[in-house]
Amino acid sequence: MASGNPQLNRYYLGRWYASYRFLISFSLLLIASVGHYSNTLAVSYAQSHLFILFLYFICSTAQWLMLRYSHVAASYQLLALFIVDIAILTSLIFIGDGTNLQISLMFVMTIFTASLLLEKHKALSVTLVAVICVVYQHFIGSLFATSHSLNNISNSALLAVLFFCVYALGQFAIRRFEVLENVNLTQAQQIRRLQDISSYILDQIESGYLVLDENYHVILTTPAACDFLGISPIHAYEKQPLYSVQPELFDVLHLERLIEGEKFQFEAKQSLYQLHVRIQKLRIPNQTLTLLVLEDARTINQRVQQLKLASLGQLSASIAHEIRNPLAAIVQANELMRDSDLDQQTMLNNLIAKQANRIDRIVKDTLNMVRNRETKSSVIRLEKFIPLCLEEDFSHARDQINSVIEQEAAIYFDEDQLRQILINLLRNGLHHNQSSPHKIELHVYTQHNHVRIEVRDFGAGVASADIASLFQPFFSTEINGTGLGLYLSHSFCEANQAKLYYVEQQQGACFRIECLRVNFA
Template identity: 65%
Template sequence: LQNINRYILEQIETGYLVLDENYHVVLSNPAACHLLGIEPMYAHERFSLYQSQNDLFELIRFENLENGERFQFESQQSRYNIHVQVQKLIVPHQTLTLLVLQDARKLNQQVQQLKLAALGQLSASIAHEIRNPLAAIVQANDLYLDSEPEQQQVLHQMISRQATRIDRIIQDTLNMVKNKETHPVVIQLNEFIPLFIQEDLADVADQIQFNIDVPLAIQFDEAQLRQILINLIRNAIRHNSPDSPHIQLNIHPYEHKVWIDVRDFGSGVATHDQELLFKPFFSTSIHGTGLGLYLSHSFCEANQAQLNYISQEQGACFRISCQRVTA
């Protein structure tokens, strides 16, 4: 197993450098030496970071490196711009620091490729969604001049509806671009939710049953949490059973997390549609653009939270799972 581990470390392109509390390198692999401009022979022996890579030593010796911290590093000794990730390793009698080193240029290329792929998928989805109402507008326009006045009124309404749908698709797409930066703050849910319902959902407040057992706090971007809850709650009210006077907004702790459940008592989501719920432009309603749940899901991920559909015997439940903040 030691030989296998050594072979893997020698072959991979990611550099690994383990430092003790005196900034001596206790483990390194060839990729780390290559990125830092260190002689490969150092990879097989313990050595001083000060003597081998003084630029990195000077950068970190006065810094209190935190677990999970990331930074960029450049040195005259190396031709690479290096992306460094810090991990603390707790071992008996000491704490070691693992530096994970990667070529920042290659990382940026990978990020750009992912962005281009996502942009291509989104562009194709937008084009597909706009093509349908646009075709209806073209067809109605072709029939308009040769139609009777009553038929012209029907065609006029059709063109208006489809133009409104295109505008809504464009507006929802623009909303996805907004709020790119996330600014999490501590939110006391027992205080925030009643005020939020009063400010943002006053017209449907009597249809919301809010339940919270104990005071709970999460860390979340407030504007994005408002947008998520508005979308989930209005969706729930729209799909609620006529026999049910309200939907439920239930908040309760679970282990180290907080669950925010938005539940209605309608017909729920068909099994074959559940895996498509958070895909862009998927909607079971002819009036929806299919971007609300996709955007909510993206906002949750940006705040280190999760949005999931929870099957119920009756109705639908969407759950936001967040890390709990304690005093």
């Protein structure tokens, strides 16, 4: 039945009603012809009764055949059904002793069905005609016979009221059916639209997806999966056993036992693809399905190589970023050496040597980070170590750093790695503090059994959305940043059993290093 066409729905329902009338008329005629029907309904004139039932059978048969094989003027054919019903039932009441239960039920069925199959005004007309026929047939009958009593008239009046109630109930039912039909039609359209979108998305996905049930029957395949497995795309729309669609994959899966999370390599001879297959379980009510994710192994290898090259490029950029400052210092010292005296040349030579050693340490630290080099920790007195670092690495910006260092603050740390951490934090602080009139602060103090090293600037600070990603590799808020400075610093702290974290401030940014304090006897 076409749920989207009300007229067509009424036509099909009318055919069912015509079939019902055919069976009722045939049954009544059969009962009357064998002589039992007259005793049951107490009909006064058996021959007239039999003639009316025969006429009803002929009309119902003809109308059933017309509805069954002809769609011409279907609405008028449906109206004719109810006109014939009312005429026949009224005739049965007229030749009998008045209304009875059986005929009343047939009248009720006729009016209720008319409310469902006909337009509102036509259904009301059928109801009014039925009421008139039931009530006023007594007055007509009184002209020919005197057997009708006042009791029969009152029953007919009650039956007429029942007809109106049934008509109202039918109208209410048809309105509810129309609302439900519209809701179902809207939902069906939404489902079809979502299916179209899902199909389009699945068609665009490069990975192949194959869904199997417990019996290794193919429930769903995507075009990419059909291409990978070398099977016809027609199998994407038909449920078929896997052993007939792709017997090689069936043999492999039968041996693998479909363990969730398992991965294996599969080569489809029908398509010559080297596939990477991942197994997942889809648990839905009343059944468990298996999802096979198919990917081209060559494509995966290309992606891995691309990621390696990208990581290598970012690592190279990080190294260039780290050695830029000492290299600039070497170039500047080399230029100053031309016009300097002997003492100045000696000082510049020492500076060049230190910066060259610093570059060497940066390269070694980066390689050690990649190779997971063992950390060589030692006791560091911060009141001596930090001023030396500032003098050697930030001599050009010493006046922009305000350092406050508590006496006897000692920690156990790898000296080269701590120097690299301070360089990263101070360099970031200087960069973000350029527009502020305040100096960046380097504060070293003890807190119980811990030593805290804080580097604070007075710039714009870090956005709340970026705090969680600060120490992730290659994350940077700067266009030219590599995103490895904080990541390396965080890794160095973890290697030395220390913590590096961000402390939110009302203005600027603050990074804090927290390590265990070394106590001297």
